[in-house]
Amino acid sequence: MAANLQAPGYSPEPSIRELYQSVRARTLEIVAPLEIEDYVIQTAEFMSPPRWHIGHTSWFFETVLQKYQSGYQTYREDFLFFFNSYYEGFGPRIERPKRGTRSRPTVAETKTYRAHIDEQMVRFIEDVSLSDDADEILRIVRLGLEHEMQHQELLVYDIKHLLCDQFAAPMKPLPEASAEVTGMVEIQGGLFELGFESTGRDAGEPQAGMPALRGFAWDNEKPLHKVWLEDFQIDRALVSVGDYLDFMNDGGYQNFRWWHSAGWEKVNTEHWQAPLYWEQHDSEWMIRDFGGLHRAIDKTDEPVSHVSFLEASAYAKWAGKRLPTEAEWEKAATCSQPNSRQNFPWGAARPDESRANLFENGLWSVAPIGAFPGGQTAQGCHQMIGDVWEWTVSDYVPYPGFKTEFDEYNDKWFVGQKVLRGGSFATPQIHIRSTYRNFFYPHERWMIAGFRCAK
Ligand SMILES: [Fe+2]
Numbered sequence: 001m002a003a004n005l006q007a008p009g010y011s012p013e014p015s016i017r018e019l020y021q022s023v024r025a026r027t028l029e030i031v032a033p034l035e036i037e038d039y040v041i042q043t044a045e046f047m048s049p050p051r052w053h054i055g056h057t058s059w060f061f062e063t064v065l066q067k068y069q070s071g072y073q074t075y076r077e078d079f080l081f082f083f084n085s086y087y088e089g090f091g092p093r094i095e096r097p098k099r100g101t102r103s104r105p106t107v108a109e110t111k112t113y114r115a116h117i118d119e120q121m122v123r124f125i126e127d128v129s130l131s132d133d134a135d136e137i138l139r140i141v142r143l144g145l146e147h148e149m150q151h152q153e154l155l156v157y158d159i160k161h162l163l164c165d166q167f168a169a170p171m172k173p174l175p176e177a178s179a180e181v182t183g184m185v186e187i188q189g190g191l192f193e194l195g196f197e198s199t200g201r202d203a204g205e206p207q208a209g210m211p212a213l214r215g216f217a218w219d220n221e222k223p224l225h226k227v228w229l230e231d232f233q234i235d236r237a238l239v240s241v242g243d244y245l246d247f248m249n250d251g252g253y254q255n256f257r258w259w260h261s262a263g264w265e266k267v268n269t270e271h272w273q274a275p276l277y278w279e280q281h282d283s284e285w286m287i288r289d290f291g292g293l294h295r296a297i298d299k300t301d302e303p304v305s306h307v308s309f310l311e312a313s314a315y316a317k318w319a320g321k322r323l324p325t326e327a328e329w330e331k332a333a334t335c336s337q338p339n340s341r342q343n344f345p346w347g348a349a350r351p352d353e354s355r356a357n358l359f360e361n362g363l364w365s366v367a368p369i370g371a372f373p374g375g376q377t378a379q380g381c382h383q384m385i386g387d388v389w390e391w392t393v394s395d396y397v398p399y400p401g402f403k404t405e406f407d408e409y410n411d412k413w414f415v416g417q418k419v420l421r422g423g424s425f426a427t428p429q430i431h432i433r434s435t436y437r438n439f440f441y442p443h444e445r446w447m448i449a450g451f452r453c454a455k
Contacts, residue, residue, distance in 0.1 A: 004406045012161040017125045018137050019430075023152075024118055026428070027054060030155050033168040036166045038159075039107045042100020046446055051098045052083070055110045059083035063090060065117070066096040068137050069124050079105065086410050104238055130332060142216055143406060149431040152359070156278045156426035157447050160290065164277070169290040172362040177270055177370035181237040184455065185379040187332055189229040193341070194327045195399055196221035196435040219405035221435040227327045234332045235452040236380050237369045238388060239315060242300030243398070245285065247315050248274060248436050258318045274302030274413060276306035276445045278418055290364040301368045305388045309418045309442035312391045312451040321453035326394040326419045326437065328454055333385070333422070333434045336378035344434055345377040345384045351429045356386035358420065359428045366425060366450075381452075384429070388450030389420035396439035418439050424448035 014022070031039070031050050039051040048056075065072045074080065082105065084093035094102075105113070123143075128137045161165050178281035196217040248367035255272050256264050266272055278296065279286045285296040305316075309323075316322050324332070333345050342348055345353050353360060357367040366387045376382045384390070394454065396417040404411045417439040425446055440447060 001198070009253060010164050016129070016141060017122060018410075019145060020121060020141065021118075021400055023428075024114075025149050027057060027148060027152055027155070030112075030159075031153055034159070036107055040100060041162060043162050043305060044446070045097040046444065048096075048154070049100045049162045050155060050159065050162075051107050051110050053151050053155050053158070054114055055083040055105070056085055057151050058110075059140075060144050060418040061117050061121050062145055064137075064140055065124060067118055068128070068140075069120070072120070072195065075116055076105075079113060086412075088265060089408055122346060126455050140406075142408075146216060146218075147409075149428045152428065153373055153424070153426040153431075156359075156364075160255065160277075161446055164288050164308070165290060165292045167290060169364040169443075171364045172292060174363060174365060175359045175367055175371040177368040179370040179373040179376075179382070180366055181370045181380075181382045184235050185332070185377075185381060187229075187234060187328070187335075187379070188230050189231040191226050192229050192327055192331050192335075193224050194227050195224040196223045199220060201369070217433060218410055218437070219403065219437060220396075220410040220437050221433070222403075223399060223401045225322075225400050229325075229327060229331060230384075232324070232328050233455040234328060235321075235454070236382060237451050238303035238383055238390070238450050239299060239312075240369055241287070241302050241304050242303040243319075244275070244315060245296055246298065247318050248285070250318070252304060252314060252318055258314040259308055260313055260442075262442065263308075263314055266308070266310055272311070275304060275311065279319060295386050296442060301370075303369060303383065304365045304450050305366055305424075305450045306445050306451060307451070308445040309391045309440075311445070313393075314447075316451075316453045317351075319453060323393040324450060324454035326392040326421060329392050329421045331436060332381055333377065333378070334382075346375050347379065349386055351432060353373075356423075356429075356432075357383070357425045358386045358427055360433065361386075361425065363425055382420050385432060385434070386423055387425055389423075389424050390422045390447060391451040392419045392421060394419045396437065413439060420449055 005434070030056060032049055040049050042049050062075060066074065080090070081092060082094055082102070084090050125138070125141060128134055131137070252258060253267055259267060274285060277288050279288060279293070286293050287296050287299055312323060332340050334343070336342060344351065351358055354372070356372060357363055370382060372383055372386070375385060396419050397414050398411070420438040420440060421436065423436065427450065440449070
């Protein structure tokens, strides 16, 4: 397929030092409303205490300093153990479920460590920018910043699990829906080029002195490769709370025939009756979020979230539909006409607050369906970027020709997980792409995940 590529409409890029400082500052902004006790509690094996996130993201940059800064002295050996996540190559580490079992290092010590790493890193970036291997090293710095943005999103999930409506999130008011979004669109099949194009369209133009700023993508989004798609239909809207209530009221959680075996087992052993953060009060379903406790029937026009792949699949079967593959999702999001392709559902311009509900919108919540008509695709699919990560039926496996670019980062997770697309209200604007492949286990639902169906 000859792609008819549009010129990227990028705005001027910040320098890597400016990017470093703004990303690092945002992590601290997210945790600012926490009280000291909140930083160290681990409320579930899958979440991490906020103190661990702010230390771990600094540890990540300390590994860069250890490797590339000659004469760098390790800050504290015990921090290497406490703040390593899962990297075998960086030595022993505390077991994940035990991150919340220690009161030391203290929050103050962790913040001092963070400030020390920042001081070192800013100087390092200035020095390295003039060196011959600047491209390679600054690419690792950029990767560290993308890693930090992933942890910013995880912090939002984890703070929600820890405190939910007790957290004083700096929430802005929700926008109103300005378009009615119903039905499905027909997408023509054929050969489709899936993934990130390392040159041309996706990469942008290199900038002197600012390598690695444009065209960042994870190794798991590459290489671009051809896949065959049959004609398909995909929902214009995300599945809403109202849609999902219909499924529940029709006995969705009581009827084995909609469920995969693994899902039915969860329904029975963990007594699932509704998405995570839904509570029943006097036989009425309520949803708790950062804004408080709300009647589900007052939220029927919002995308459903905190559902697992197993629940999304059960809903789709009940509705006589299915989940899209990731290639179908990407084609719907990026192809405005059969032989053209663009970076985002709306075109080439980067996400902004008028097009998608991402972290910068400051909603700390999903937005009503139809609240971002400026972000729809030419064929009328809304909110493909932002609001909720969308489950696909695709297994998280390497694309043909995959080459790892950073050991143990993405490649070690290529088994047993499902791909999600599109970003959520906790994803930073600069972090998301239409080719971005997020991944979680099919039963997980503490992250901000929803879905739309295909046929
Ligand atoms: Fe990490």
